[in-house]
Every structure is written in structure tokens, then in C-alpha cells.
Amino acid sequence: MDKFKQFLKNISPITDNEFADTISYFSEQNLKKGDFFVKQDKVCQNIAFILKGTLRTYYINEKAEETTSCFCTENNLTTSYKSFILQQPSNLIVQAIEDTQLLVIDYENLQKLYSKSTVWQTIGRVVAEREYIVMEQYASVLNNETAKEKYLRLLKEQPNVLQKANIEDIASYLGVTRRTLSRIRQEISK
Amino acid sequence: MDKFKQFLKNISPITDNEFADTISYFSEQNLKKGDFFVKQDKVCQNIAFILKGTLRTYYINEKAEETTSCFCTENNLTTSYKSFILQQPSNLIVQAIEDTQLLVIDYENLQKLYSKSTVWQTIGRVVAEREYIVMEQYASVLNNETAKEKYLRLLKEQPNVLQKANIEDIASYLGVTRRTLSRIRQEISK
DNA sequence: GGCAGGAAAGGACAAATGTCCTCAAATGAT
DNA sequence: ATCATTTGAGGACATTTGTCCTTTCCTGCC
Incomplete structure (x- = not known):
């Protein structure tokens, strides 16, 4: 729980009292490997801080191909952000790839926090700005890096x-087939 | 100027008086074909509404390759958003590819509008949300569409x-070389 | 009008990647 | 322990894309 407090403090100063007061809006959720945090075509109701574990965020296009957009790890947030903001069905799927422990807040409760706390207003805005910048960075990587460079970055x-x-998941993250990933690993290992 | 009023009304209701009151914070700027709106490594001080013309947004990577991320057209906004928000040097370059007429506001004046007007606070937030969603959409296109599909979408x-x-610019937008773009046009024309 | 320079199309070959497949190792279930 | 299933590595060939180059067309300039 201290990890989450630290995470928030890095965004905006928050007193221990304020933290204690707002943490009650969150609840713990445990996922087994393979469980879904966000399902396709469902409105994403939650945003979560990852206490432990790893999730994969991906979508499936019309050709039934999977694309992994990110792997979310400990001490970061995870959600299907667009779906959460607009309260619309989600294209993205978020699935645990190992047993995972989350600190979760739903849309209604987050709105309550926004309206009762200026600290949370700031947190909400900064999170939005960060998400934009992460997405811009992601687009830049997609444009500029080869699959091999992306693999080395992941490494x-x-x-x-x-x-x-x-x-399979790693290949879909790199934007290549398994065969090409196999060739990349072969090159790197020599 | 009516175009801009309409653009704002589509985001949040704004009275003619409010519009008249805030429009004085903006100024007109004309660019010749080839002129820069945002230069590389300079902090982007402005955000602009495009009254007339077209701009190309691109960056240059370490291998000296250009990547065009978007073509901005009439009745839309243009800026280097990350640079503008963070007031940091811009990776992106924004350049007019034909004679262009803009309605421009700088960072300081926009902050003033934010603090004096709740309408502008809403506009600021909605613009940020839209920029996030546009960027997510862009990343999705980068992941899922072939150069040919992107060309047809542009068409x-x-x-x-x-x-x-x-x-050259179109090819860099599609993420391929001129030679491949030539092949794509050949395929489509038959 | 003629000429120089730039822009687009496309030929020829090389390199990278995908598709389809097989094999071996690891994992799970009974 | 054994057998079936899943997972990862990698061979062979086809397809796609890039690189390098030539040709043609268009435009502006003298």
C-alpha cells in the first residue's frame, strides 16, 4: 500500500491523512494468470494500480490478428483509458499473464474523488497528460524502431x-511473426 | 472567423459575447508555402486554428529519416502538443505545405483564458482528451493498416x-519508401 | 524555343519478412 | 511414468519491400 502512496506523492503532494481518507474508495482485486481485467466490447469501469504481477494490453483486428500494445507491470496504472474516459465499449483487452494483485477504483468513485478533492483533480489531469505523452512516445517507437530495436528495448x-x-505475445508486441522473432533472437545470441 | 466560433460551439456552448470577449487573445498569422509554424528543438509557444491551408507535422530521427505523422487541414487545430503542454523543446516540426492562414494563441494567453473562463477550462480539457484519442487512433492505424490501406484512407x-x-511526404506518412508508394499507386490504378 | 533541374514512375537485383512446415523440448493430465 | 498437447526453434520457399539506377515528364529560367 505504501507503494501506491509513493506513486501518488510523485504526482502531487498528498498528506497521510488525505491518503487515508481517499484510499477507502479503492478495493483490492486478485487475478489469476489468464483472467481478464478488461474484456473486449465491454465498457471499462475501472482503473487500477498494479501492486504485483503483469498484464498484457492487446486488441484483435478484423483479420483476427492480435496486436499487443503494452505490458503493464508493478507500480504502474492499468486500464483501457479511452473506454474509461468516454464510458464506451473497449477495443482493448487487458489480461493478466501471471497472478496479479490490483488496487482498483471504479468510474463513479473516481468522479466522487474529483469533486471532493483538489489533490485528486490534479492527479486526474496529470495522469491524462502522462497517458497522452506515453501514447505519443509509443507512436514514435512504432514509426522509428525496427522489431530488433524494440526487442532490445524490451530486454x-x-x-x-x-x-x-x-x-506469440512478444512477437505481436514487436509487430512481427513468431518466425521473425526467432530470427531476431538468433541474431542477438551470437 | 465564424468557422472558429462554430468549432468552439461544437466543444462547449459559448455565447457570442463570450466569444467576442476571448477572441482578442488570438491573433492572425499568415504562412507562405514552406514556412515553419513549429521549428525542431524550439519550445512550441503557440496553438493555432487553421482558417485556410495545409500543414505537415513530421520529425527527423537519428538516421536522418523523416516521418510525417499528420497533415493538418482547415477547421482543425495544429500545434506540437507535447512541447506546448510541457513547454519543452519540440521533436516535431510543423511546416506549411501551401499558403496558410492561422488564428494563433500563445501559452501565456491560453493560461489567462483558463483562469478567467470556465468555458475555456472545459475547452482545454476536451481538447486534451481529443488529442489523446487521436493519438491512440494513430497508433492503432500504425499497428493495423498496411501502407496501401493507409493510402486508400488518405484518398x-x-x-x-x-x-x-x-x-516524398506522402511516402513518409505511409511509412514506406517512394519506390513502394509508386508500386501502391500502380496497383490501385489498375 | 531550348535547356537545366527537379519530381515521379518504374526496372533489376538484394535483403527482409511472411507462410508453411517439421522437429525437439517442455508441460500437463491421467 | 507415459502419452498427448503446447511451445519454441528453425528450414525452404514465396512475397514484399528497399536500394540503386535510368527514363520521362514537367516547370521555370535564360
Whole structure:
């Protein structure tokens, strides 16, 4: 729980009292490997802080191909942000790829926090700005990096993910087929 | 100018008086073909509504390759949003690809509007949300569409751009070389 | 009008990636 | 423990895309 307090403090100063007062709006949720946090075509009602575990965010296009857009890890937020903001059905699917422990708040409760607390207004805005910037960064990576560069970045920035995710998922994150990922690993290992 | 009023009304109800009161914070700016609206590595001080013309948004990576991220057209906003929000040097370059007429506001004046007007607070938030969603959509296109599909989308959604931009720019928007764009046009024409 | 320079199309070959497949190792169920 | 199933590695060939180059067309300039 301290991890979450620290996470919030990094966004905006929050006293221990304020934290204690608002934490009651959150609840714990545990997911087994393979469980869904957000299902396709359902409105995403929740945003969660990851206490422990890893989730994969992906979508399925008309050709029935999966694209993994990110792996969400400990001490970060996870949600289907567009669906959550607009309260519309979600294109994205969010699924635990190992047993995962979350601190969850739903849309209604977050609106309550916004209206009762200026600290939470700031947190809401900063989170939105960060999400925009993360998405811009992601688009930049998609444009500029080869699959091999993306693999090396993953290896450096999220080495645990390479252990936890399967080859299919990693390939879909890199935007190539399993066969090409196999070739990339072969090149790197020599 | 009516176009701009209409643009704002589509976001949040704004009376003619409110509009008249706030429009003085904006100024007109004219760009010749080839002029820059945002230069690389400069902090983007402005956000603009495009009264007339077309701009290209692009960046240059370490390999000195250009990537065009969007073509901005009439009745839309243009800026280097990340740079503008964070008031940090811009990776993006925004350049007019034909003579262009803008309605411009700078960072300071926009902050003034935010603090004096709740309508503008709403406009600011909705614009931010829209920018996030546009960026998510862009990332989705990058992941799911082939160069040919992107070309056909451009043909449908922004046919004028195909007239105004040169082959090099369009190819960099599609994420392929000129040679591949040439092949795509050949395929489509038969 | 003729000429220089730039812009677009497309030929030829090389490199990268996808498709389809097989094999071996790891994992799970009985 | 054994057998079936899943998962990852990698071979063979086809397809796609890039690189390099040439040709043609268009435009502006003298």
C-alpha cells in the first residue's frame, strides 16, 4: 500500500491523512494468470494500480490478428483509458499473464474523488497528460524502431516481461511473426 | 472567423459575447508555402486554428529519416502538443505545405483564458482528451493498416492532401519508401 | 524555343519478412 | 511414468519491400 502512496506523492503532494481518507474508495482485486481485467466490447469501469504481477494490453483486428500494445507491470496504472474516459465499449483487452494483485477504483468513485478533492483533480489531469505523452512516445517507437530495436528495448527496460510473456505475445508486441522473432533472437545470441 | 466560433460551439456552448470577449487573445498569422509554424528543438509557444491551408507535422530521427505523422487541414487545430503542454523543446516540426492562414494563441494567453473562463477550462480539457484519442487512433492505424490501406484512407478522408503534398511526404506518412508508394499507386490504378 | 533541374514512375537485383512446415523440448493430465 | 498437447526453434520457399539506377515528364529560367 505504501507503494501506491509513493506513486501518488510523485504526482502531487498528498498528506497521510488525505491518503487515508481517499484510499477507502479503492478495493483490492486478485487475478489469476489468464483472467481478464478488461474484456473486449465491454465498457471499462475501472482503473487500477498494479501492486504485483503483469498484464498484457492487446486488441484483435478484423483479420483476427492480435496486436499487443503494452505490458503493464508493478507500480504502474492499468486500464483501457479511452473506454474509461468516454464510458464506451473497449477495443482493448487487458489480461493478466501471471497472478496479479490490483488496487482498483471504479468510474463513479473516481468522479466522487474529483469533486471532493483538489489533490485528486490534479492527479486526474496529470495522469491524462502522462497517458497522452506515453501514447505519443509509443507512436514514435512504432514509426522509428525496427522489431530488433524494440526487442532490445524490451530486454533493457522490462527484462522480466520476456520471461513471463510467451513468444506469440512478444512477437505481436514487436509487430512481427513468431518466425521473425526467432530470427531476431538468433541474431542477438551470437 | 465564424468557422472558429462554430468549432468552439461544437466543444462547449459559448455565447457570442463570450466569444467576442476571448477572441482578442488570438491573433492572425499568415504562412507562405514552406514556412515553419513549429521549428525542431524550439519550445512550441503557440496553438493555432487553421482558417485556410495545409500543414505537415513530421520529425527527423537519428538516421536522418523523416516521418510525417499528420497533415493538418482547415477547421482543425495544429500545434506540437507535447512541447506546448510541457513547454519543452519540440521533436516535431510543423511546416506549411501551401499558403496558410492561422488564428494563433500563445501559452501565456491560453493560461489567462483558463483562469478567467470556465468555458475555456472545459475547452482545454476536451481538447486534451481529443488529442489523446487521436493519438491512440494513430497508433492503432500504425499497428493495423498496411501502407496501401493507409493510402486508400488518405484518398478517402483527405483527398486534397494527395494533391498538395509531394510524393516524398506522402511516402513518409505511409511509412514506406517512394519506390513502394509508386508500386501502391500502380496497383490501385489498375 | 531550348535547356537545366527537379519530381515521379518504374526496372533489376538484394535483403527482409511472411507462410508453411517439421522437429525437439517442455508441460500437463491421467 | 507415459502419452498427448503446447511451445519454441528453425528450414525452404514465396512475397514484399528497399536500394540503386535510368527514363520521362514537367516547370521555370535564360
